[in-house]
Amino acid sequence: MGNRFHELAFTDVVKAHQQEHGSRRQYERMAQGGATGGSLGISEETFLSMRDSFYMASVSETGWPYIQHRGGAAGFVKVLAPELIAFADLRGNKQYISLGNLEHDARVALFFMDYPNQTRLKILGRVEIHESDSESATLIKRLRPADPKDIPERAILIHVEGFDWNCPQHITPRYTVEELQPALRPLQDRLAALEAENAGLRATIKTAAASRNVL
Incomplete structure (x- = not known):
């Protein structure tokens, strides 16, 4: 806690x-x-390394909260130090609402969800943005995703000030295709075997029918 x-x-x-x-x-x-302050431990680092998305809340100059979803390959949010996490901010719909909000107020609230295990990690922090400065190229290279189609525009560092784990109550389990794959694989293998068997039987029947026609 x-x-x-x-x-x-x-x-x-x-x-x-x-x-x-x-x-x-x-x-x-x-x-x-x-x-415990804002120092993330091994449990938090391991949890973050398995996440492929999170929600980030910021506050606008008009005082309205704004929530944005961020996604990528599992582990795209990196733990650079016990009190520092970071990610490469990719080109999106070019509204830049969060970016404008963070220039006004650097505070953010993050929700990291593990739906299958009904687990949630909340993080409060202050953002540090690097874009077109002396550190941005190095940071983006370190943080950029493997997919060459993804275009990172800036590096976003978040200095963690506090975190909290939530109980699983009221978190509805949801699963990605990758998470379902271990359970689906035996069924897929069985289906493939049945389809192969069916194709063999059809071929046998077709051959037998052709032989009768010749006779």
Whole structure:
């Protein structure tokens, strides 16, 4: 548990609601277990290395929150240090809403979802953007995805200030094709075998019919 997350997220109003609804004592006990700050551990690094997407929330100059989805090959978000994660920001629809928001306010909230295992990691941090500067080329080379069709425009570094793991309650399991493949493979192999057997039987029947016609 990253208790620094609680310090940032649990305002007096939030604590009042926790008290009203009976959860304040539970979170107080968690806080007494010792704050871990924003340092990601091996569990968080392993979890991030397996994610192929996340959701990023920023705040606009008008005060409205904005959420954007980011995706890529599993592990496209790199842990560069215990308190620093990064990814190559790819060319998209060219609205640049998040980019504009982050220039106004560098704070972000990230949701990393593991739907099959009903697990969620929340991260709060501050963004550092590198585009067309002395560090951007090196960072983009380090972070760029393997697919040559992907065009990274900038490197986005996020200095982690707090994180929190969520319970699995109310997370609906969902699966990608890759995640379903181990379960589907025996069925696909069996189907292929049946199709081959069926093709052989059809060929045998066709040959037998042709022989009868000759006779």
